[in-house]
Amino acid sequence: MARMTTWTISPEAPGSPVAAALWRAYYTEVSDRWYLLHEGHRTDPAELEREIAAATGAELAPPHGRLLVGRYDGRPAGSAGVRLLDAQTAELARVFVAEDMRGRGGAALLVAAAEDAARALGARRLVLDTRGDLVEARALYARLGYTETGPHNADRYAEHWFRKELVPVN
Template identity: 80%
Template sequence: MPPAPARASSRASSPWTVAPEPYDSPAATALWRAYYTEVSDRWYLLHEGHRTDPDELEREIAARTGAELAPPTGKLLLARYDGTPAGTAGVRLVDASTAELTRVFLREETRGRGGAALLVAAAEDAARALGARRMVLDTRGDLVEARALYARLGYAETEPHNDGPYAEHWFSKPLTQGI
């Protein structure tokens, strides 16, 4: 039997739960599609004035399964709001002491209710459990809400740690004291 989901706060009435989820479950797959559609459309609208071509969208969603977010070197966390799948955060080990935070996403209707901070905190705990002492991430310049969230949660902007085609801002946070 899988472990019970963690309550998102000490208040018994909190609508949030966060728990590990297989990257290929129906809920995770639906949230991946929503996430990728949103960030892809946002990029294309900003840079080319149109939404993502549907065929390209389907190819990219299929090509990026999320398998790197499976144990033993990764984990996908799924947030539920009042029991309904609402968002995700993924963690994968980059090396023995560094984890990457990825796929942080909340459905629009649940934003502004504290779920993003809960997801990131749960991802940090998952990274520590994998042995990581530091978390890194990258994001795009147009994703200003994400950049503000990471800064608010103690992530510092750093020099590039990868050469991802859409990586424009890189962040890092120690997960243990003294780093």
């Protein structure tokens, strides 16, 4: 008999140990990818620790944000967050699925849950930025109906910007 495994997605406090572990995995991966591509080495461990400590995720806390954690078969395996930029616009951030959990549909489910969270915050559109080397992320966003646009921020690492109009759910 085949055993069914499932994703569950729920809100998480940005400062929780689960959120911190996922943030560490996310930041380590994207930072190492950037440094390997541009400088030929992984992130300096001291810099990595400074950056992780500085990024508390407080902007993803209620009442103006939400952090969501995806659990696969009960195990924390991914995250996505939203934060309001203005009354009608939210930003999608920290979309991440652990490497060994990829290919199981978690990223699309996390983004859909983040879209619902943005709607609940009153947003009518979601925007996001990503880097050129994160080709998997860019493909995901395009597949999920996000349109590449001009810059909406001046983030040092942002190379591609996307937006999606959120259709109200009745």
